[in-house]
Every structure is written in C-alpha cells, then in structure tokens.
Amino acid sequence: MSLPQPVPPSWKDLGKSSNDLLTKDFPFSGATLEVKTKTPSGVVFKVGGNRDNKSNIINGDIESKYTNRKHGFTFTQTWTTANILKSQFEIENQIAKGLKLDLNTTLQPEKGNKSALINAAYKQSGVHTRAALDVYKGPTFTADTVLGRDGFLVGAECAYNVTEGNITRYAAAVGYNAPEYAVTIHGLNNLNTFSASYYHRVNADVEAGAKAVYDTKATYGGVALEVGAKTYLDANTAFKAKINNSGVLALGYVQNIRPGFKASFGLALDTQKLNDTTAAGGPSHKVGASFTFES
Template sequence: MQKMSVPSYAELGKDARDLFNKGYNFGFLKVDTTSRSSGDTNVEFRTSAAHTIASGKIFGNLDIKYKIPNYGMTLTEKWNTDNMLGTIIEVRDQFAKGLTVILDTCYAPHAVKHSGKIKMEWANRNAKLNADMSVDGGPLFNLSAVVNREGWLLGAHAVFDVARNKFLGTNLAFGRQGIDYTLHSYVNNSREFGGSLIHRAAHNVYLGAQLGWNLGEPNTRFGLAVFYRPSKDLELRAKVSNESQIALAATHYLSNQLKLTFSTQFGLSEPYSGGHKLGMGLEFSP
C-alpha cells in the first residue's frame, strides 16, 4: 500500500475515499469502455453512459486521448451529451524536470460560454506543489503543497480571489502512510474536521473508517467499509454510515477486460419506507 511518490493535496485520503465510493453505482445503470487504436497505441478512446433510474435521464461522454511521447505531451478532447466540449493539453518534463503544465478548457456552444484553467505541478521524492488559476471570471488562484518525511505527510491548501484580494479558504491535512495502512486527517477553514483510515488486513481484505464533524453541529458523521476479494474474478464490498444506510456491491470479472457490477443501498432505520436503491454497471478496459 505504500507509495513511492508524494501525493498531491487532492489525493490525500484517496485510498479511503475509493474504498467508500468506488464500485457502487446504486440508482443508475452504467456502461464504461476504454479502447486503444490498433494502429497507434498512443491513441485512447473512453466512453461512458449512465441511465438514472429515478429521473429516466441518460448522460454520456466521449474522451479521446492522444499521446506524443517525443514532446512529453498529451492532448485530450472531451464531449458529453450536454453538448459541452473540452480540451486538455498536458506537457510533462519539458520546461523543467518534475514540472507538468496543463491547459484545461471547456466550451458550451449552445450557451456561448467558456471557461479555462492553467495548472502546474512540480514534484520530487519528498514534496509536491500544485497551482492552478482560472483564466475567466475572478480569477481564482489555488495553491497546495504536500511534504513527505519518512512516511509522515503534511499538506496545506489555499484559495485566493485575485479580484477581491482575499483568501476564500485555507485547509490543512496531516497523515501517515505505511506499508499496509494510510491515516489521514484534515481541517477545512477551521470549521470542518475529519479523518480516515484504511488498513490492508490481508492480501485480499481492506478495512476502512472515516468520520467528519462541522463546528456548531452536534452530530458526527462516520462510516465503516470493507473490501473482500475471495477469488480473482469476484470482488465484494460493503459499507455502513451513522445514518444506518447500508450499501452492498458485487463485481464479477467476466474476463480480464470485462467486469459486471451489481449494487444496492437500503436503510436499517426504516426498512419498509421504499428508499431502496439498485444499480448495475458494465466496464470494458483492454
């Protein structure tokens, strides 16, 4: 479970969040596919379609990624059924070693609206710095840093409104990254406090816990989750929250490239209230 590289601030606690969120798709039917061009492995196609059971709406998106290794560049074109067009240009290790520069743009032709961000990331063995600034509106400037010292992680994040010359938020995080566990704690704007823990109890079993509390609120949010892989073609997931919401999911690998997921969520406090949710997902990745 121990990682060689330092995570970004947004990635702190990601293992625990994935344990609670990935593999569950209750409330909708979903199909994801990933494929590569047979003539050029540097071209990748990703499609996704989701049908929301409650509303009956269908949403889909298409991503086409082109890699240009000689120039350290990756170009991604995006489109979704809301007619949003996006382009991401990523350049890695060309301006300086460990530096990645990204231009992320989005355009809505029907509404004649556009947005964009310039992002930069620099990393070495012991630290990672991230910065991004919107090129429309305010603009807003995001800056974050994470430092690693023998497995101990310290992170800070701030949002600054350039137009108003004002900080909109400051966040701090502290954690420990071990061989078979990751501990993460955070404070957001001195009002929200929380933490998470994920532990690899066995080679095929992961246990996780997370909690959160807002200043001025009497109740604490918490949850427990477990992941179990009894065989190479079956994955089982379960989680429960302080609101007595239980979620279950089972993923069956039909082949090395194709997997099918069924999931459900229901409440223990009111089992007959009709709040049950079901979902199914199909994912193909070569």
C-alpha cells in the same frame, strides 16, 4: 545520510485509499456503461453513459485521448450530451524534471459558458506541490503543497481571488502512510469542517477503512461516520460493504468476467425503513449496475 524520500501524494490524493474503499464500486445510483478502445496509432477512445435512478436522465460523453510519450504530451478532447466541449493539453517532464503543466478548457456554445484552468504540478523527493489559475472565475489562484518524510505527511491548500485581493478558501491536513495502513486528518472549508479517515490492508484478501466528518457550522450537530470493508473472493471477484450512522447499508459486487470486461453491481438499503419501498425524496432502497469494456 538519510535515504531519499519518496514523492508524497498530491493534496487531492491525501486519504485516497480510504476514499476509494468507501466510494468506488458501489453503483447503486443508476446504471453506467463505459467502452474504451485503442487504435494502432495510440489514440484512445472512451464512450460513457449513465442513467440516474432518481431523475431518469441519461447523460453521456465521448472522449478521445492521444499521448505522445516521446515528446511528453497528452491531448484529450471530450464532447458530452449536454453539448459541452472539453479540451485538455498536458506536458510533463519537458521543461524540468518533475514538472507537469496542463490547460483545461470547457465551452458550452448554446449558453456561451466557458472556462479555462491552467495547472502546474511539481514533485520531487519529499515534496508535491500544485498551482492552478482559473482564468474566468475571479480569476482565482489556488495552490497546495504536501511534504512527506518517513511516512509522515503534512499539507495545506489556499485559494486567492486576484480581482478582490483576498483569500477565499484555505485548508490543512496531516497524515501518516505505511505499506499496510494510512491515517489522514483534514481541516477543510476554512477549518470549519474536520474529517478523519483510516485505511488498513488487513491481509492480501481483506481491506478495511472508515471516515468521520464533523461540520462545526451544521445545525444538526454530531459526527457523520462511515465504515467499510472489501474482501477478494478470488483473483477476479471482490465483495464490498459499508454502513453509515444514518443506517444506510451499501453492498457492492465486482466481477472481472474476462480480460477487458468488468461488471459491478450495487445495492443500498435503508436499514431503518426495510419495509418501505418509497420515502420522502425517493425510494428507500436503491440498486444499480456498471459495465466496463476495454480493448
């Protein structure tokens, strides 16, 4: 008898290890600040702000989140500086084990814009499937499924416009996950864009990864390639670096200053324009920082 298979990652989490390595903790696009606190009653408040270096626009939001573990539901309310109200209600493992339902809504009173998205996710040994209905856009029904066995993964996604009665998007992926490494290949945008990524935990202190993307409809041709690595200098300090085939080198430094206080610093250098301070479209080099407080 074969052993029970673990629950595979969801469709959106295929290749997550590589994506996190190449995207997180590189805050060179601006300055961000996030403050998270928790009340004795269990309500979590989060306030975040971001200043974009290119536009100099400051955006922010305030979020409150309440989780009732006894009855398995979570309610989240967010208000942004763009005057957008967001609400999310989640319920998990109440109707059936492994089933999670949630409703996401947004409202922009000034413009009358609104959206409603109903999501369902079901996960069991060897399978992770999700479905979503966008009530106002289309309406559009989206479904994806990932099957896993002995580390091998295969998944697919499809979007269907209910009003027009046609498939608007489809994609597929295959991969392999092991404790020390992961490899994933995606066929996206109706199989017009292909990406391949890998992640390798070399040892307890070093991680490495890469991602290549090929767009069959791009006029310039060629493959976009990005490679990166992360090393832990000690239990509270990490350094990251990545470079792409356009010659942009990004550096990231993460420091856990004390429990609940993390600082990240990012720098992006265009190695083909090291002597230029500006270029068409903005500065050649970028620097930024991110601070996170949690109590």
